Amino acid sequence: MSRDGIAGLAVLAASLVLYALTLDLKDNPMVPVGPGFYPRIVLGLTALLSLGLVVSDSLGRKNRPKEAPKAKLNYALVATSFGIFALYCVALPGLGFRIATFTYVVAANAVLAPPRGWKGWAGSIALGLATAFLTWLVFERELSVLLPRGAWTGF
């Protein structure tokens, strides 16, 4: 089974699980149809479409042309970048916007383009400081958009 078939199966499974959950929803006497009416239509449709994707993937397996070799992609870098970003999102309420943003920008920049020597690190740190300070200044001070305060740092 190709990626399409696997994706189709995943969507089918999710649709069926959610469909089963809609059966527990109680109808509202105020309206002719309950809160589960529309979700059942949507999930039934999604289940059918994903089943169609699985079937067409299985039927088209023999006729599928060989894929041309693709350029080598750096998935390790994607995973690391995502990990750092996820840590940033998790740490934001604890560290506060300024500290978390500074740390995130320096770390992400260093991962995407590893700094060479002290000049490289100085550049990364300057970028982190500038981003954290300028965004805070523009949003909190100028545009009155509140940014997260740190529960651990109070900053």
Added chain:
Amino acid sequence: MLELLGTALVNVAQFKYLLPLFLGTLAGVVGGALPGVTITMTIIVVLPFTFGLDPLQGLAAMTGVYVGGSAGGLVTAVLLGIPGTPSAIATTFDGHPMARKGQPGRAIWLGVWASFFGGLLGGAFLILATGPLAKFALEFGPWEFFSLFVLALSMVAGLVESSLAKGLVAGGLGLVVTILGNDPVMGQKRLTLGMPSLEGGIDFLPVLIGVFAFAQVMTEVERMGGAARLGDAVDRSLSLAVSHLKVIWEILSRPFLLLWCSFIGVLIGVLPAIGGSAASMFAYDQAKKLSKQPQKFGSGSPEGIIASESSNNANVGGSLVTIMAFGIPGDAVTAVMLGALTIHGIQSGPLFIQQNPQLAYGIFAAYLIAHPLMVLILGVAARFMLRIVTVPKAALFPVVLVLCVIGAYALNNTMQNVHILLAFGLLGYAMVKGGFPLAPFILGVILGDQIEINLIRAIMTDADPWLFLTRPISGGLLVLSVASLAFAIWQHRRHKARAAAEADADF
């Protein structure tokens, strides 16, 4: 109408509105010029800056981004042969060869002025058509709105370039997002999956930010490492000097080409979520077919540049019509604008222009003024753009993601939206890698609640389901939905048959 437009033009020309409009246009031009940064990503980055502004200031900034971004992509397309945005791909075909032949100034300015004239023609359509279309939409009941939204979704799912099945599944997944959390009619909890944070449902803006900006950044990150810097390809000794009158005459002496390609741009803009890239490719193809010298296309033909650039800027006007008259976003950029309207407590849809005439005409005025601003910015900064594209992505992407987080967080000052951004960023990236189109997904997320509300309203008014078919407009729209899917199936089969025939011919 003219009086309202005149007042709006005077209003937007005030410094208070002109500054955000100028900054938005500048951001759009720069974002458009940067390969790997789309107009959608630029407008998502600009979104949090609009939270602290009044609605017209914010929408003026966004309109500027849209207009500037649609033209900005041509700079790198012409000078480097790398389109800054997908809508500038067709400009590369003739713009870059013309620049390589020693006429970079002519190529750039043909593109800029064609964008200007195409954009203004799109603007004329926007101003003239929005009111009557909104009036027509006021005749709609829940049956018609339900059918209209279904048509929008089926068209988007059907017109995507990858598989139809994947387009439909993506649209279905978008609808699934809207059924989680609560029932929009009675506010009853449903399908919260045991997560209290889901009880209020899922806002579409963090989903959109995650799916478009985060997934886009990650697809760029995977190509990083070892690639040559764009700046290395730039010849900084280029002269972009040109006689503007000559260039303008070169465009205006082809009135049919300009009008036809702008019309194509507007038409494709009106259709939901197809976008400027399809408009410019289609217009380029049409220009080539209608040209007396089709053999010159691809080797620096001015007609190719005019076709591509006039259509992709006219496309902006068409997209704005759909959102202002029907409340359906024409593409991802107008979807963010829809979100900005919601943040300011303004309901888009057919009543928008009637209830908020100053804001609606303010958007028209901002759209018109953004065009000369775009010309001015490109005139002053086109050469400078060559330096901007050398900004390292390793520095740019973390900053873009920080602005995305601010955009999501500031919607209602909770971390919940940041977590949604993260989750949907991952889903969006997975969808991109799996070849699932994002446009139907996001349209499903945006329209899901409205589809449900109108379906339930229709049933509450009259339980007869045949009314969806027997009411003329509703029935017509549903027939069009089926026809668009049938057309998509036919097109996919024809494409497959052609590909198979070409493969046989190779042997």
